[in-house]
Amino acid sequence: MTLSVRGILHFFANVIIDEMRTDHGMEMDKLRIDIIGGGSLGLLYGGKLAFAGNKVRIWCRSTEQVLSLSTEGLHVTSKENSKTSEVSPSIIEADILDNFTKRWEYNPAEWIFLMTKQKDVAEIGSQLLAKMDDNVLKGTKGLVCFQNGTGHIQLLDSLLPKWHIYSAITTEGAKRLSYNEVFHAGRGVTTIGEITHRESQMGNNSRKSENCLVHEFEKAGFVSDLSNEIVNHIYRKLLINACINPLTALWRIPNGELMATQARVDMMRNLFLEGTKVYDACGIYWDHNLWDQIVSICLSTSANTSSMLKDVLEGIPTEVNWINGSIVTMAEEKGIVANYHKSMIELIKGISTKEE
Numbered sequence: 062m063t064l065s066v067r068g069i070l071h072f073f074a075n076v077i078i079d080e081m082r083t084d085h086g087m088e089m090d091k092l093r094i095d096i097i098g099g100g101s102l103g104l105l106y107g108g109k110l111a112f113a114g115n116k117v118r119i120w121c122r123s124t125e126q127v128l129s130l131s132t133e134g135l136h137v138t139s140k141e142n143s144k145t146s147e148v149s150p151s152i153i154e155a156d157i158l159d160n161f162t163k164r165w166e167y168n169p170a171e172w173i174f175l176m177t178k179q180k181d182v183a184e185i186g187s188q189l190l191a192k193m194d195d196n197v198l199k200g201t202k203g204l205v206c207f208q209n210g211t212g213h214i215q216l217l218d219s220l221l222p223k224w225h226i227y228s229a230i231t232t233e234g235a236k237r238l239s240y241n242e243v244f245h246a247g248r249g250v251t252t253i254g255e256i257t258h259r260e261s262q263m264g265n266n267s268r269k270s271e272n273c274l275v276h277e278f279e280k281a282g283f284v285s286d287l288s289n290e291i292v293n294h295i296y297r298k299l300l301i302n303a304c305i306n307p308l309t310a311l312w313r314i315p316n317g318e319l320m321a322t323q324a325r326v327d328m329m330r331n332l333f334l335e336g337t338k339v340y341d342a343c344g345i346y347w348d349h350n351l352w353d354q355i356v357s358i359c360l361s362t363s364a365n366t367s368s369m370l371k372d373v374l375e376g377i378p379t380e381v382n383w384i385n386g387s388i389v390t391m392a393e394e395k396g397i398v399a400n401y402h403k404s405m406i407e408l409i410k411g412i413s414t415k416e417e
């Protein structure tokens with residue numbers, strides 16, 4: 062990667078101009094969105110929302126990624142559209158996560174999208190978000206969490222008692238090709254809903270702000286909706302992930318291959334039936350056609366690598382604790398066994414020495 066001095070100067074000039082504009086209230090017409098995490102989904106949503114005219118900042122852990130995005134911009138490709146969307150560095154910003162709180166004092170955003178892995182949520186919640194000054198949060202509408210599984214929302218809810226916390230359930234498929242290139246592998250739906258429903262100092266007029274956000278998603282090319290029953294969506298996605306992800310990761314197959322033999326379908330079905338037993342014991346709603354939905358997701362994302370397989374292939378810890386682990390915890394709380402899901406955790410954990 063070659064980084065020109067001009068590019069780096071251009072980046073710093075942008076940052077300074079940006080701080081000045083906000084200080085003087087000049088940049089009020091665009092939605093300001095901060096994306097924490099420069100992984101596949103962070104780059105996909107960041108790139109497309111910036112391309113649609115929003116003011117997007119991507120907060121990354123690595124300086125290399127910040128420099129790459131700031132000097133070369135962000136490139137979004139998709140299988141339907143042979144033309145790459147080039148998001149120039151003049152319309153998207155990137156900065157290092159360590160600067161987040163400092164920059165916010167002068168230049169806050171309306172929305173924060175938390176798009177990191179589950180394992181990073183506790184640290185970001187406690188070390189960064191919980192330490193933010195109440196005053197700078199006044200214009201902020203909320204925090205939107207994009208993680209799979211459950212557990213993180215309860216944690217953030219306790220760490221951030223004044224925040225509006227939302228969950229976004231997405232079936233968009235994306236693959237990061239490099240620090241600043243992302244491939245839009247499959248179109249899906251993004252459903253957003255508030256979990257907390259609390260009175261707070263953060264942006265009033267919630268419904269208007271939520272509609273405005275969904276409108277921007279639509280403008281950016283994402284099929285999106287608002288839900289008052291986001292918890293049902295969370296548990297629906299949890300069981301889908303718990304049935305598909307560990308098996309694809311163990312057998313190292315794309316999602317569609319799960320339908321290729323009866324033995325594979327039977328194993329997935331066992332996970333499904335055990336999961337619904339746990340849901341029934343806990344009084345959690347599930348759609349009567351959820352099994353059909355799982356089958357059709359395997360088919361509609363047939364060529365995709367599940368997120369858990371991706372983690373296994375990259376040698377990084379998976380989200381099995383938050384996916385199958387959540388189901389096992391719920392089962393234990395009700396005094397029932399969930400041995401299929403328990404075995405998934407043990408088998409996935411055995412793949413890598415990096416799993417906790």
Ligand SMILES: CC(C)(CO)C(=O)C(=O)O
Nearest residue numbers: 301302305306362367368
């Ligand atoms: C595509 C799907 C639904 C497979 O479980 C997914 O969400 C993932 O890979 O995490």
